[in-house]
Amino acid sequence: MTTTPMLQYSGVHAHYGAIHALRGVDLNVQKGEIVTLIGANGAGKSTLMMSLFGKPAASAGKIAFQGNDITRVPTHDISRQGIALVPEGRRIFPRMTVLENLQMGSTFADPAHFDADTRRVFDMFPILEQRQLQRAGTLSGGEQQMLAIGRALMGRPQLLLLDEPSLGLAPLYIKQVFRIIRELNERDGMTILLVEQNAHHALNVAHRGYVLQHGEIVLTGTGKELLASPEVRAAYLEGSAQAHG
Amino acid sequence: MTAFIPDHSGPGMTARLKDATGVAVVSLFLGIPMIALHTVDVGGVLAVATRWPWLIAFAVTMFTGRLVLQFALDHLKINKARRERARPAVRATRPWLKWTGYAVLGFSIVLPIMCSGNRYVVDTATTVMIYVMLGWGLNVVVGLAGLLDLGYVAFYAVGAYTYGLLSTHFGWGFWETLPVAGALAAGFGILLGWPTLRLRGDYLAIVTLGFGEIVRLILVNWTDFSGGPNGIGSIPRPTFFGLPFAPAGDGPTFASFFGIEYAPEHRVIFLYYVILVLALLTNLFIARLRKLPVGIAWEAVREDEVACKALGMNVTNIKLSAFAIGAMLGGFAGVFFAARQGFISPESFVFSESATILAIVVLGGMGSQLGVVVAAILLVLLPELGRDFSEYRMLMFGAAMILIMVWRPGGLIASRAPTVRLHKEAQP
Ligand SMILES: Nc1ncnc2c1ncn2[C@@H]1O[C@H](COP(=O)(O)OP(=O)(O)O)[C@@H](O)[C@H]1O
Ligand SMILES: [Mg+2]
Numbered sequence: 001m002t003t004t005p006m007l008q009y010s011g012v013h014a015h016y017g018a019i020h021a022l023r024g025v026d027l028n029v030q031k032g033e034i035v036t037l038i039g040a041n042g043a044g045k046s047t048l049m050m051s052l053f054g055k056p057a058a059s060a061g062k063i064a065f066q067g068n069d070i071t072r073v074p075t076h077d078i079s080r081q082g083i084a085l086v087p088e089g090r091r092i093f094p095r096m097t098v099l100e101n102l103q104m105g106s107t108f109a110d111p112a113h114f115d116a117d118t119r120r121v122f123d124m125f126p127i128l129e130q131r132q133l134q135r136a137g138t139l140s141g142g143e144q145q146m147l148a149i150g151r152a153l154m155g156r157p158q159l160l161l162l163d164e165p166s167l168g169l170a171p172l173y174i175k176q177v178f179r180i181i182r183e184l185n186e187r188d189g190m191t192i193l194l195v196e197q198n199a200h201h202a203l204n205v206a207h208r209g210y211v212l213q214h215g216e217i218v219l220t221g222t223g224k225e226l227l228a229s230p231e232v233r234a235a236y237l238e239g240s241a242q243a244h245g
Numbered sequence: 246m247t248a249f250i251p252d253h254s255g256p257g258m259t260a261r262l263k264d265a266t267g268v269a270v271v272s273l274f275l276g277i278p279m280i281a282l283h284t285v286d287v288g289g290v291l292a293v294a295t296r297w298p299w300l301i302a303f304a305v306t307m308f309t310g311r312l313v314l315q316f317a318l319d320h321l322k323i324n325k326a327r328r329e330r331a332r333p334a335v336r337a338t339r340p341w342l343k344w345t346g347y348a349v350l351g352f353s354i355v356l357p358i359m360c361s362g363n364r365y366v367v368d369t370a371t372t373v374m375i376y377v378m379l380g381w382g383l384n385v386v387v388g389l390a391g392l393l394d395l396g397y398v399a400f401y402a403v404g405a406y407t408y409g410l411l412s413t414h415f416g417w418g419f420w421e422t423l424p425v426a427g428a429l430a431a432g433f434g435i436l437l438g439w440p441t442l443r444l445r446g447d448y449l450a451i452v453t454l455g456f457g458e459i460v461r462l463i464l465v466n467w468t469d470f471s472g473g474p475n476g477i478g479s480i481p482r483p484t485f486f487g488l489p490f491a492p493a494g495d496g497p498t499f500a501s502f503f504g505i506e507y508a509p510e511h512r513v514i515f516l517y518y519v520i521l522v523l524a525l526l527t528n529l530f531i532a533r534l535r536k537l538p539v540g541i542a543w544e545a546v547r548e549d550e551v552a553c554k555a556l557g558m559n560v561t562n563i564k565l566s567a568f569a570i571g572a573m574l575g576g577f578a579g580v581f582f583a584a585r586q587g588f589i590s591p592e593s594f595v596f597s598e599s600a601t602i603l604a605i606v607v608l609g610g611m612g613s614q615l616g617v618v619v620a621a622i623l624l625v626l627l628p629e630l631g632r633d634f635s636e637y638r639m640l641m642f643g644a645a646m647i648l649i650m651v652w653r654p655g656g657l658i659a660s661r662a663p664t665v666r667l668h669k670e671a672q673p
Pocket of ligand 1 (some may be wrong): 016019021039040041042043044045046047048
């Protein structure tokens, strides 16, 4: 590949005490791509994403963003580089209003952009506009997910990381979340790294995908290739294929 | 979107009866030695007599009491759940809360005029105001930033001793000392916070508890510096722009300057207005901060630290700023306390003070300014009112706390006004 990838993991290891959660991961995301990372529960998907933020820090290997080594950059400086995370379980601020949650997504953005950025999020998620003064904890699960995505977008990131955004959502909301992911990519050119257990939807929306197993990448290819691959079908799609008809 | 409201009327009648029967059986057993058997004086000799009807009555009372209590608690819960669900999607700031705030403010301004003849009332009101100010200061730390600080009284002590020492040794005045003491207390806050704010909940509570005790022990033991257990006396009182409150003497006094008869109440009323102004400034300051990103960030850190870090916030600095500002406000209150008492000693800065201030914050509703006022009034007045039956004071205090926590687990005033609003032109 000739261009520098937007995000590159080279031989990244990570530990939780004695637990060896990532075992030499190589992965890259090119500008303008949707890349998905699928894997069973406990495979290390969230760890891979959080190691970017140094929680836990990579114990070996290198993580580079736009060619710059960010392996040792402090957690709170990561998002300033243009990386936004929608964490697993959403982690919105439940006792604060929708608008305050959005404000917290723009801590280091130019305050002059706040109104315009909020407008953009509200146009994307009209329900948030109706609920703007409501406490975020009183939103439904799907609405909370939209708030978490909206909050991440307030920092005007170049790379958006989504950790299982469809987890625990009703089917209608799942469809909407994947539609938004595609829209963000196609319309705004947003680069997206998507962690999912919902392999069917994720591989359909992604340009490329990686399969993570016990902290190692075992398979990679385009979304279509992986969808057709017998290993992926057997491990990640059989059970859910029925659910999606 | 209408939420489905399940009609859960709590556990069924059978479960309730079972529960109440259990309580009745236990009370029967306990009641045998405590009620059923008692001693009577039979011709100078003690004899054991029985009174079974009493025991039966006791058990029946317990049975019905338990039923009623359970029913009431369930009822409260269901009503609360209903109210939560029935809340409209976009809710304006509760107007009654705002008006209550203004009413309290108006009342606090006219109070000394209404009660100018009654020194006791104004004095008590001053005490309430000190606690309001301390409560607002601690509220930044505990209510907004969610950091459990059990040693808040240390910063109060720093403020008080700063004024005590600077005024008696170097002749500093009240108003000059105020900023210095605030800065010093904030410095202590940063000193304590820097190494400890990485700690989580319980550990932070223990370290701050220790800090409060260390400061008090230093004040007790470092006699050359602080006067030890005897404290510092003859601390000058604040003057009215240089005019002392004193009987007519050599120089001009407050009374002689305004050509009025000297009365000791003047100073009491003046002190009340000083603390009122300090408290109001504190309130405005906090209200302003809460609308700034740093103030909103305090609450965000309380809600979810990991999310904050991922959003690019420097959590340590945010916590530190809350700690320093809380400490500074405590320091201001301390200066006022020293000036009002004219005498300070380590006894005023014991752990129970920290506990009282914390109770005010928790009881008032974490993060609510008006709630702190209501709770401060309650916690100062309840013991005052209880003076007549002082044996029951702690009992009343405890019962009141438990009742309030059962009735309103979120504190007296749990609602919170939104701090961010869109500018008009951004609205459609
Ligand atoms: N905070 C933690 N402390 C210790 N072990 C952890 C922690 N978080 C995750 N793990 C372990 O690391 C492994 C990978 O977890 P995770 O990255 O959360 O998986 P996934 O997101 O793919 O479900 C699991 O074995 C999990 O038990
Ligand atoms: Mg995970």
